[in-house]
Amino acid sequence: MPRLSWPAAWAAAGAVAGALLGANIAAPPVLAGGAAQMHAARALYTTPPHPSPSPGSDVTPPTAPGDPRACPPPPPPSGSFQGVAGLCWTASSDAVGVAEYRVMMLTADGFIEVASTSRTTAVVTGLGGDRTYTFYVVARDVAGNVSPPSALVSAPALGAGPTPTPATGDTTPPTGPAGTQADCVPDFNGTSFCWTPSTDDVGVAGYDVYRRAGTGWTRAGRDLPGTARSFIEAGYSSVPGQQYTYFTPGNSYVYFVVAKDAAGNVSLPSDLVTSTVPADYPTHSASPSPPATCRVDYDTWTWPGGFAATVKITNIGSADIDGWELRFAFPEQGQELTSGYSATWSQSGRDVKAVNADWNARIKPGASVQMGFNGAHTGANPDPRSFTLNLRDCVVS
Ligand SMILES: [Ca+2]
Numbered sequence: 251m252p253r254l255s256w257p258a259a260w261a262a263a264g265a266v267a268g269a270l271l272g273a274n275i276a277a278p279p280v281l282a283g284g285a286a287q288m289h290a291a292r293a294l295y296t297t298p299p300h301p302s303p304s305p306g307s308d309v310t311p312p313t314a315p316g317d318p319r320a321c322p323p324p325p326p327p328s329g330s331f332q333g334v335a336g337l338c339w340t341a342s343s344d345a346v347g348v349a350e351y352r353v354m355m356l357t358a359d360g361f362i363e364v365a366s367t368s369r370t371t372a373v374v375t376g377l378g379g380d381r382t383y384t385f386y387v388v389a390r391d392v393a394g395n396v397s398p399p400s401a402l403v404s405a406p407a408l409g410a411g412p413t414p415t416p417a418t419g420d421t422t423p424p425t426g427p428a429g430t431q432a433d434c435v436p437d438f439n440g441t442s443f444c445w446t447p448s449t450d451d452v453g454v455a456g457y458d459v460y461r462r463a464g465t466g467w468t469r470a471g472r473d474l475p476g477t478a479r480s481f482i483e484a485g486y487s488s489v490p491g492q493q494y495t496y497f498t499p500g501n502s503y504v505y506f507v508v509a510k511d512a513a514g515n516v517s518l519p520s521d522l523v524t525s526t527v528p529a530d531y532p533t534h535s536a537s538p539s540p541p542a543t544c545r546v547d548y549d550t551w552t553w554p555g556g557f558a559a560t561v562k563i564t565n566i567g568s569a570d571i572d573g574w575e576l577r578f579a580f581p582e583q584g585q586e587l588t589s590g591y592s593a594t595w596s597q598s599g600r601d602v603k604a605v606n607a608d609w610n611a612r613i614k615p616g617a618s619v620q621m622g623f624n625g626a627h628t629g630a631n632p633d634p635r636s637f638t639l640n641l642r643d644c645v646v647s
């Protein structure tokens with residue numbers, strides 16, 4: 251639950267906040283025009299940066315803003331709140347000086363900046379009422395170095411708000427994903443976590459996953475299907491010679507997941523979950539690849555212009571596969587996925603991806619799951635040459 255308090259900080263900010271809220275009431279903002287309103291807030295709260303004695307020599311970012319919390323601003327002199335959330339935090343420290351704080355808000359399209367200020371309080375306006383929003387704060391110093399993100403904070407918007415978004419139809423967000431469990435995909439060279447599915451009055455349309463990065467939260471997984479209940483991210487590519495370097499073996503990474511419905515309502519975030527990349531996982535340069543734990547049987551029936559394919563995955567390893575993502579590439583430009591079954595199928599360029607359905611997520615050692623799809627082609631319909639499951643190579647039958 252967000253902590254509600256009315257700190258002394260508002261006493262200092264009171265005049266400005268009062269002016270801002272007065273302006274809100276005189277000209278009620280709408281969320282569609284929220285950016286303009288938010289810029290108004292930004293203009294009110296931004297002060298010129300402190301002059302730097304030696305610009306460019308400061309390469310150390312400020313510390314993260316501390317203890318972010320919901321704190322309602324003082325009531326407006328007249329009228330009432332209209333879709334307003336207040337935030338407070340404790341100051342960052344920096345050897346030279348903090349120039350500003352930036353407030354980022356979670357939306358269905360990722361985090362967006364909704365306020366910047368030199369104070370340790372912010373008022374975010376133009377929000378839909380009866381809704382709780384999720385934020386974090388970063389500090390920027392005079393030289394432009396940005397701090398790590400603060401903790402996440404969820405704050406309610408006070409007052410009815412001008413125009414809820416969406417304006418009609420489904421206005422109830424899904425429940426937040428619960429029961430996060432780190433490192434739930436066994437024997438995987440990367441990070442993974444699982445969750446208990448969210449529920450929604452209409453239906454969960456998908457999930458977004460965020461990873462904590464040096465200066466904010468990065469959207470690491472976007473529009474995962476509504477049936478998804480796990481997320482994986484690889485430290486190393488399974489393609490020989492193609493090694494990703496942004497993950498370090500043995501390092502831990504922090505994530506959360508949110509659910510979205512088709513109307514664009516976003517849930518509260520899940521609990522944070524910390525996943526660790528295995529420290530001793532063989533790399534391509536250091537040692538041979540580990541033995542494959544999956545086998546793929548790919549069969550097609552082809553006719554002029556079209557084909558039907560069946561795909562069988564067999565677990566030839568010794569551990570359960572719990573949640574999977576099969577990937578392969580069509581050898582020919584003209585090969586195209588048109589519809590699939592028993593998995594969530596998608597194609598990007600020549601790359602095809604199939605993500606497990608709820609009911610076939612788990613594959614016991616020795617067991618198989620079968621799925622398939624219909625496709626189109628423009629002359630030739632060769633089989634894919636290789637398949638990966640959870641980014642690891644499979645044996646091809
Ligand atoms: Ca600095």
Ligand SMILES: [Ca+2]
Nearest residue numbers: 420422450511
């Ligand atoms: Ca809904």
